[in-house]
Amino acid sequence: MDSPGQYEQQVVWTVVDTGIGPLFLAATREGLVNVVFHATDAVRDRALERLASRLGAEPVEAPGSPLLSEAICQIEAYFAGERHGFELPLDWSLVAGFNRQVLRELASGVPYGKVVGYGDLAGRVGQPGAAQAVGAAMGANPLPVVVPCHRVVESDGGIGGFGGGLEAKRSLLALEGVLPEPLF
Numbered sequence: 001m002d003s004p005g006q007y008e009q010q011v012v013w014t015v016v017d018t019g020i021g022p023l024f025l026a027a028t029r030e031g032l033v034n035v036v037f038h039a040t041d042a043v044r045d046r047a048l049e050r051l052a053s054r055l056g057a058e059p060v061e062a063p064g065s066p067l068l069s070e071a072i073c074q075i076e077a078y079f080a081g082e083r084h085g086f087e088l089p090l091d092w093s094l095v096a097g098f099n100r101q102v103l104r105e106l107a108s109g110v111p112y113g114k115v116v117g118y119g120d121l122a123g124r125v126g127q128p129g130a131a132q133a134v135g136a137a138m139g140a141n142p143l144p145v146v147v148p149c150h151r152v153v154e155s156d157g158g159i160g161g162f163g164g165g166l167e168a169k170r171s172l173l174a175l176e177g178v179l180p181e182p183l184f
Contacts, residue, residue, distance in 0.1 A: 010028065010057060010060070011027070011033070011055055011058070012059065012061070012065045012067070013026040013034075013051075013059045013062070014061060014062065014063035015044060016071075018076075018145075019079040019171060020037070020172065021037065021168070022039040022040070023035055023145065024039035024043065024044050025071050025075075027091070028055065030090075030091035031090045032088050032089070032091065032143060032146060033093065034047065034142050035143050037164035037165070037168060054093075067088070074086050074087070084113070085111070088146065090107075090143060098125075098127070098130075099136070101125050102125055102133075102134055102137040102138075103137060103141055103147050105121065106148060106149065106152065107148070110151045110152075112148075114151065115173070116153070117155040118131035118132075118152055118153075118160065119134075121152060122134045131155075138161075138163075145172070149163070150162060150168075
């Protein structure tokens with residue numbers, strides 16, 4: 001017999017190959033909840049453990065689930081240069097407070113092919129002078145690529161940091177026409 005609440009939180013996941021390596025994707029009934037770079041078996045297994053702990057449900061591999069299928073289609077189109085934005089429901093439950101506020105502003109307010117400074121983004125959420133906190137929010141982004149933290153750069157023209165590595169950040173910015181294609 002099923003226990004009460006057994007189906008309250010279902011988490012499905014898959015791994016998709018992209019132009020910057022394999023991405024781990026996970027979703028709940030609410031929407032896409034997690035994207036993780038460099039999804040080797042070890043990285044994937046750590047992501048699955050974190051999700052089970054944070055969301056209270058054991059993730060199930062289900063690349064054919066409707067939400068993951070749509071996410072895969074949109075991510076593949078993005079990397080093919082055919083899509084400039086994502087139209088996916090997002091589950092923000094892995095991020096809260098200031099970080100969520102900053103990431104939502106980034107997702108809605110910094111379009112494809114544009115960049116914003118850490119300090120500028122802080123100002124947009126009413127916290128001028130909180131550039132370092134914005135940097136921390138970018139580092140805590142549970143939905144990179146889809147919530148485009150790669151578009152946040154230093155005000156002096158530096159590229160800034162990136163959880164997926166600077167090579168991935170450069171590749172994403174080159175894909176969007178912000179930087180020239182890497183020479184090698």
